[in-house]
Amino acid sequence: MSGATKIDDVYSAIEEGARLLDVSCSRDDVWPILTAYEGALAQAVLVLSMASGENHTGELDYTITVPLGEPDPYALALSKGFTAATDHPVGSLLSDIRERCPVRGYAVDCGVTGGFKKTYAFFPLDDLQGLAKLAAIPSMPRSLAENSEAFARHGLGDNVTMVGIDYQHRTMNVYLGKFGPECLEPKTVVSMLEEIGLPEPSEQMLEFIRKAFSIYITINWDSPKVDRICFAVITQDAMELPSRIDPEIAHFAKSAPHAYDGDRILVYGSTVAPGGEYYKLGSYYQMPPDTFKLLQTHDAIQDK
Ligand code: GPP
Numbered sequence: 163m164s165g166a167t168k169i170d171d172v173y174s175a176i177e178e179g180a181r182l183l184d185v186s187c188s189r190d191d192v193w194p195i196l197t198a199y200e201g202a203l204a205q206a207v208l209v210l211s212m213a214s215g216e217n218h219t220g221e222l223d224y225t226i227t228v229p230l231g232e233p234d235p236y237a238l239a240l241s242k243g244f245t246a247a248t249d250h251p252v253g254s255l256l257s258d259i260r261e262r263c264p265v266r267g268y269a270v271d272c273g274v275t276g277g278f279k280k281t282y283a284f285f286p287l288d289d290l291q292g293l294a295k296l297a298a299i300p301s302m303p304r305s306l307a308e309n310s311e312a313f314a315r316h317g318l319g320d321n322v323t324m325v326g327i328d329y330q331h332r333t334m335n336v337y338l339g340k341f342g343p344e345c346l347e348p349k350t351v352v353s354m355l356e357e358i359g360l361p362e363p364s365e366q367m368l369e370f371i372r373k374a375f376s377i378y379i380t381i382n383w384d385s386p387k388v389d390r391i392c393f394a395v396i397t398q399d400a401m402e403l404p405s406r407i408d409p410e411i412a413h414f415a416k417s418a419p420h421a422y423d424g425d426r427i428l429v430y431g432s433t434v435a436p437g438g439e440y441y442k443l444g445s446y447y448q449m450p451p452d453t454f455k456l457l458q459t460h461d462a463i464q465d466k
Pocket residue numbers: 207208209211225226227269282326335380392431442444457
């Protein structure tokens with residue numbers, strides 16, 4: 163008898179992650195997506211993610227990195243019927259970025275409950291992109307230009323590491339990296355958030371933010387305002403602040419399946435939105451060393 167296939171392994175991990183969160187997981191929903199991206203699975207970085215707080219629980223997301231090539235992962239999702247074709251600029255953004263910027267790889271983000279949600283485009287670490295250049299892309303939300311100056315003034319204008327495009331919510335994320343520790347000083351963070359119209363984080367969140375390796379905003383095509391901002395911390399500590407605040411995060415941080423030796427690589431997110439703050443967690447399930455190297459943007463993960 164031959165052993166389990168790669169899809170079997172990944173599906174089992176997703177099922178196990180969903181079980182930890184009491185999210186019901188249907189093979190009929192997840193299998194077609196894993197099949198569509200099957201060619202990428204063996205070499206993919208795979209992340210299982212959850213969020214805490216009202217309106218954010220009840221879902222397990224899985225992220226799969228996908229190499230460059232045709233069709234791109236959005237075109238593939240369209241051809242498989244995972245998402246409907248649209249005239250909205252969200253539908254042209256990935257290809258517009260690919261035409262104008264160096265892209266070194268993609269990822270897709272899907273939910274056990276919500277199905278296909280997002281694509282990501284990663285930029286080369288030695289050629290990170292500037293906000294001004296991205297803001298000039300035709301299908302980009304206008305609010306990127308409107309908010310870029312506030313980021314530039316706070317030392318965050320030049321190093322976009324990746325973008326995320328959310329087809330369900332019609333929003334996009336712009337991920338900033340390679341910044342100095344001065345950008346994470348509480349007074350700098352508070353001033354930046356005030357400029358972009360977001361509330362002041364709690365003191366404990368401001369302390370946590372000092373350890374961030376990535377800062378990302380979520381924007382949309384309908385409003386000049388930033389929807390939310392997230393500060394991400396990468397660590398192998400299953401008892402970081404978000405786990406101490408939320409037992410479900412702690413449970414996931416300690417028990418999420420992972421296919422490598424040693425402690426889990428965890429990316430905690432602390433999010434500030436107009437309605438308040440909340441935490442989330444992504445746990446790396448699979449992390450092929452060569453692929454993972456490509457994701458390094460910070461000293462904290464340089465030895466992995
Ligand atoms: C986090 O976005 C980003 C990822 C899970 C992708 C990282 C993937 C790699 C393979 C490095 P998010 O889930 O926090 O954003 P949102 O709240 O918009 O879903």
